[in-house]
Amino acid sequence: MAQIIDGKKISAAIRAEIAEEVKAMKAQGIYPGLAVIIVGENPASQVYVRNKGKACEEVGIYSEIIAMPEETTEETLLAKIDELNRRKEISGILVQLPLPKHINEASVIAAISPDKDVDAFSEVNVGKIMIGNHRFLPCTPAGVMELITRSGIEIQGKNAVVIGRSNIVGKPQAMLLLHANATVTICHSRTKNLAEICRTADILVVAIGKADFVTVDMVKPGAVVIDVGMNRKANGKLTGDVDYASVSEVAGYITPVPGGVGPMTITMLLKNTLTAAREQNA
Ligand code: GUN
Numbered sequence: 001m002a003q004i005i006d007g008k009k010i011s012a013a014i015r016a017e018i019a020e021e022v023k024a025m026k027a028q029g030i031y032p033g034l035a036v037i038i039v040g041e042n043p044a045s046q047v048y049v050r051n052k053g054k055a056c057e058e059v060g061i062y063s064e065i066i067a068m069p070e071e072t073t074e075e076t077l078l079a080k081i082d083e084l085n086r087r088k089e090i091s092g093i094l095v096q097l098p099l100p101k102h103i104n105e106a107s108v109i110a111a112i113s114p115d116k117d118v119d120a121f122s123e124v125n126v127g128k129i130m131i132g133n134h135r136f137l138p139c140t141p142a143g144v145m146e147l148i149t150r151s152g153i154e155i156q157g158k159n160a161v162v163i164g165r166s167n168i169v170g171k172p173q174a175m176l177l178l179h180a181n182a183t184v185t186i187c188h189s190r191t192k193n194l195a196e197i198c199r200t201a202d203i204l205v206v207a208i209g210k211a212d213f214v215t216v217d218m219v220k221p222g223a224v225v226i227d228v229g230m231n232r233k234a235n236g237k238l239t240g241d242v243d244y245a246s247v248s249e250v251a252g253y254i255t256p257v258p259g260g261v262g263p264m265t266i267t268m269l270l271k272n273t274l275t276a277a278r279e280q281n282a
Contacts, residue, residue, distance in 0.1 A: 002225070002251035003151075007143075010150050011263035015059055018270050022060040025277065032277035033062035033089045034118065034269075038096045039077060039103065040070035044232075045096045052094070055266045061273055062089065074103045078111050085113040091277035092118035094269065097168075115280065118272035121167070129172055132179050135279070136272040138172035143264025144205055144226050145176050151253060153224055156181040159200050163187045163214070163241075164207035169228055173205055194218070206241040216246035225251040228261050 022032060034056055038049045049065055056063035066080065077095075084093050093116045099105055109117075114124040120136040128134050148155060160182035164170035170186060178184045182203065187194055189208070198204055198218040206214050207228035219225060229241025240257030248254045255261055 002248045002254040005147050005151050005253050005255045007260040007263045011267045014267050019059040030277050030281045032091045032273050034092045034273045035064045035084045035090045036094045037066045039068045039072050040100050049096050052266055059270055070100055081111045091280055092116050092273040094119055116276055118276055129175055139268040140169050140265045141173035141176050142268040143261055158182050158202040160203040161185045161198055161201035162205045169207040208241050211239050212243040214242040216250055219247050219250055221250045222252040224253045227255050227257050
């Protein structure tokens with residue numbers, strides 16, 4: 001039976017560290033602040049954004065949630081970002097994705113000042129991650145790294161397989177594992193012999209967005225299985241990309257959904273907001 005990696009517990013420990021850091025920063029006259037923009041009324045996004053605001057409040061970070069209607073034009077959104085780029089009390093800016101179809105996501109990401117890009121989505125910040133000289137860590141992949149290292153698992157020399165090649169998770173995840181000296185394979189929807197490749201993984205990170213996609217026959221006994229998936233089943237229940245019931249019988253470690261990677265993403269966002277505030281006050 002696998003050991004459960006408790007994302008809620010690890011996240012709470014890091015947030016306590018962050019709260020202490022915020023206190024110390026304020027004593028030096030540095031006040032971190034985060035602006036979160038949400039366009040439209042995607043129910044999942046609304047929950048994520050609310051949780052980001054709550055998390056800021058809990059650790060003493062100032063936050064503003066800017067809710068804009070679905071029909072907001074790209075021009076209006078870009079003007080709002082421009083305003084936030086200039087405001088001193090805003091250290092970090094996050095535009096919740098996905099955006100409505102009439103808004104160009106790349107243009108919006110490019111409009112955020114790289115100094116305030118706490119998602120690390122901009123070309124500059126992605127480039128910095130690629131060369132191993134990051135300013136902001138990509139939130140979800142960084143959260144995964146914390147879950148692994150804080151569970152006492154060594155990464156160096158291990159075979160790591162990442163399923164999924166998105167710009168938000170798969171690609172930056174592979175980079176962070178590579179920088180930690182794992183041997184990394186990236187798999188995706190067109191990969192042949194997927195199960196065979198997965199069975200070589202000492203560390204398997206799954207971010208493909210398909211409920212219960214990874215089954216027990218794809219997992220090497222004793223492997224570390226990290227489930228980034230968040231899928232809503234027909235019965236309304238939240239489920240990951242890993243068939244938890246069967247895989248937890250053979251894996252060495254496993255993250256549950258919910259309560260695994262999810263809480264870590266916001267925690268890493270808080271960390272990036274402190275980094276931004278510190279840099280802007282340096
Ligand atoms: N939507 C889903 N995940 C994310 C994320 O990490 N950042 C932003 N901005 N939007 C998201």
